[in-house]
Amino acid sequence: MPRGAQQPVRQRESEPPIEGLDRSAAAVSYVLHIERAVKRFGQATALDGVDFGVAGGERVAIVGRSGSGKTTLLRCLNLLETPTSGTLSYEGRVVGSWGGPSPRTPSRRELSQHRIHVGMVFQRFELFPHLTALGNVMLGLRRSLGYSKHEARERAMEQLALVGLAERARAHPHELSGGQQQRVAIARSLAMEPKVMLFDEPTSALDPELVDEVLAVILKLAERGMTMVAVTHELAFARDVATRMVVVDSGEIVEQGPPGDIIHSPASPVTHSLLRRLRLT
Amino acid sequence: MAYVMRQILVGVPVTLLLAVLAWILCGLLALPITGLVRSRLLPLRVLGDLITMFVRGVPELVALFVVFFGLQQYVSLSPLDAAIIAFGIVEAPFASEIYRASLTTVQRGQRDAADSIGLNRLQGFVHVVLPQAVRFAIPPMINLFIGMLNLSSVAAAIGVNDVIQRANFLMSASTGGLRFLATTGGICIIYLVMVAPVSYVSRLIERRMRRDLFGARAPRRLWQRSIVIRGSGAA
């Protein structure tokens, strides 16, 4: 995708989608696509008309300073936040549409389904403290996907093995290190067999020596072709793993393109100062 | 119905008087208890703790009977006096808990601050800690007062001429039917009406104090605790 040229086409909420125009990406079929996303919290505008899509197999790194709207964007992708206006589509089908002439709110079941397809890993892991690692992974399998206890346990153990924690299956979260907890969190999301994985600053809450084990798992997922969108501070991740880098500021996409290009020669001054700050940390 | 209400209203001043005096008494009795519980001497702390645990376990109605009938042999007490004493004693541990919590809330940074400007322990306490602790203690103490209002309803059991006692008179003087319903409904309404403004004022104060102290983590916990400390709904 050409760097810098992808300025989001700003449209007013009431206008119908412009057929074909912004669809230079129409040739690429998006797995997950949010259009004209606006999110307001009271007076504050977190997202100001963002168009963002991910194609199958892509790995997108979203960067920006705190308050730029990057986390809000991510949370809109699995509808943990409901956009004030905009349209969210999954595999070409509209999941929900807000604001605008014909709003469509997803039913509870559709929401649940969507979150099965689009998994999320949180900055603070958010494992369920009253369950073991195995229990954490099994919960979604049993209650959302409806597996029997036996099947759920088998599948859960598979996922834990994948992230290298099979022998800690019976441990409770507080007995695990941060890196281990985050890996269990990844296993928990993976168990749902999502098409897209969202990562919200997955390594920010980790001690430096624990970051690598988590990045290793994410790399493994990347090698298996998982489509992912990650909000991150880790430039190394963006440079080495991501296929596209998106810079967000003040609720808008400022520039996007291949990470190498952007990191090397950022087009926008915002990106420039951001990169400088990220390199220093 | 209006007749019923007027009759019941006669009991309101007594209820209020009882609640206020008992509340004041319990507030005073709580002071030595708090002193014991926060003492630096272990045996005193244990004693304070035992007293607290014991008194908290006593049903208020039983305390009422013990005080009234027990002390009758030595000193003649009017039912109202006995009620004030009994309720004051029974609620004292809760008031003490409130005092303790407010003191802990303040002490955290403030003692150091007072030390650092050269105040000695006593001065620090009186001029820095205490004024703040008092402010923290006000909302839960008002809550406690509401509890006391509710608690006072039981005093009719030893003949105190309060709202419930008026209801008793009304019902014994009639032959049942709607009079009963009006009476019992009436007392509920009266209590609602008595408590509501106090609740409202309490919430106002809470809100104002939370705003004044915005940013301090502690106050929130204290006010949540105030929910746990309350005079029982009846006894």
Added chain:
Amino acid sequence: MSSIITALAPGATVTLELTGISCALVFVLSVALAIGTNSRVRAVGIACRRYVDVFRSVPLLAILYLLFFGLPTVSPALALSALWCSVIGIAVSEAAFTAEIYAGAIRSVSRAQWDAAASIGLSRRQAYWRVVLPQAAVPAAAPTINMLIWVIKDTSVASLITVNELTLRADSLININARPLATYLVLLGFYVVVTVPLGYAGRLVERGLMARLGGGAVLQ
């Protein structure tokens, strides 16, 4: 003195019955109210909060009077036994207090846990049942024991509407033996023997759970 004890003892059974049934009711009702207070349906939330406001303001005895004396006049079918009036009255009254505590416990579970539950496709009900309530149980445990103590104390009020539990038995006994102080002191003993250990147990539970589950949410 032992004669007093033996005379009062049968009342203990009634007190225990009352306590047991009332506690169960209080628990169920409070949990329902606590969940209701956090409901996303506005009407439900408001109704639950109003309930709590009202029943925290009206004393237990007034509620018992209303149930025992007032209800039967509306319709003979509504004439409940003194026992049932007490159970319902205590449950309805105590639930208002416990509900607030339980609601606080639910709120103390971090928002992010809700997010995590949603992110694996759990519905709101599943999230409550499998993720939030189990965690809320930790800060709710000690206050629940306190609730038990309150209910035991409340049962003595039931004596005023003729329920033949411990306190009423003591009153009756005094008419026979004319030893009010001794009798009431023994009565006191009956209650304290149960409530004080419970009080200590509650404190142990609070400290124990805090230690065991480390970073779990703590409700002060």
